[in-house]
Amino acid sequence: MIKGVDVLAEEIVTKQFNSQVEFSRYYGDSEFKKYIEDTEYSLSYLFEAIEASSPDLFADYITWERIFLVNLGIPETRLKERLEVMEDVIVGYLPPEKSSIAVRYIEEGIENLSNPSKDISFIHEDKPLVKLLEQYLKLLLDGDRHSAGKLIIEAVDNGISVKDIYLHVFQSSLYEVGRLWQENKITVAQEHYITAATQLIMSQLYPYISNNEKTGKVLVATSVSRELHEVGVRMVADFFEMGGWKTYYLGANTPTESVIQTIISKKADLILISATISSHIGEVIELISTIHRCVECRDAKIIVGGYPFNIDNDLWKKVGADGQAVDAETAIEIADNLLTEDYDIF
16 A cells, blocks of 8 residues: 555545536535545555556456445446546556556456446355255344344254355355345445354354364464454364364454464464455565564465455465465365475465
C-alpha cells in the first residue's frame, strides 16, 4: 500500500463529482465521504494486487463490486466512470514506471466489466448432503440458531462424519451467505449472525473430533493481521486435529510477532496462513518473509489458503509459500506431501 491513498481517493472522487453532473443523482454531497471510503477500498485492492503481481486479483474485485453496486440499484456505468477517472489521476500521481503498471491493471478491470455475470450459487442438487445444507441454512436465515445446532448434532449422532459436515454444510452455507449478501438479499447483520452461529455449532462438535491418536506433528494456524474472517482457517485446523495433529489455532487478526513466538515455542512442523480478502495479501507477504528470516522457523513448511489464492492459482508462489490448499482435505494432502522428504511442490 502506498502512502497518501486517502489523498489520492479524495482527488479521484472530487474530479468525478465535478466532471459528471448526473453523478449527484446517485451520490449527493452527504455521500461524498462515503464514496471516498469506497474509492480507498478500490485503491487498496489495486495496490495490493500490484504488490502481489496479480492483475487477476484486481479484476476479480471489480467484478465483485459491479455485482454489489448493481444490486444496490447503482448502474455499473458509475463504476466504469470511477475507474477511468482513477486511471487519469494515477498517471499524474505516480512516477511513470509505477503508473504504467497501475493503468494496465485498471484497464483489465474495466475490460472485466464487460464479462457477463455468472450464477455462482453454492447450493447444487447433485452435491453431498444438499438437503441437510438447505435445512441448516434456512434455519439460520430464520434466526433459529438452536434448531440449526440440534440439526447438526443429530446428523453426526446418526453417522454423518464431522468432516462431511464441515465440507458440505458449513463451508457451502458460508459461501452461499456471502453470495446472498453481495447480491443485497440479506443484511450484513444476518451474515454476521450466521457466521457466529456456525462458529458456536462448530465448538459443540469438538467432543467428536478431539479423541484421535496423535501423530506427533504440530500445526500453527492463523489469519494475518487485519484479517477478521476466521471460520475457514478454523475449519482447516479442526481437520488437522481430526487427523491426529497437535494444533494451535491463533484466530483472527493475529500480530506477526505473536505468530513467530508460537511457531518457535511449539516447534511447528507446518504453518497455515489464511487471507480471505485480496487487500490483505501484503500482510501475507510480510508474515511469510518474517518467518523465512527467522532461523528457528526455517524447517517449518507454509501452506496458504483463502479466496485470493483461488483467484490466482500462482499467488501462493508469489507470496513465498510452499503450497496452497483450496479446502481442508487438500490441506491435509499437501501437508503430508510437504513433510515427505522426496516431495517437490514445484
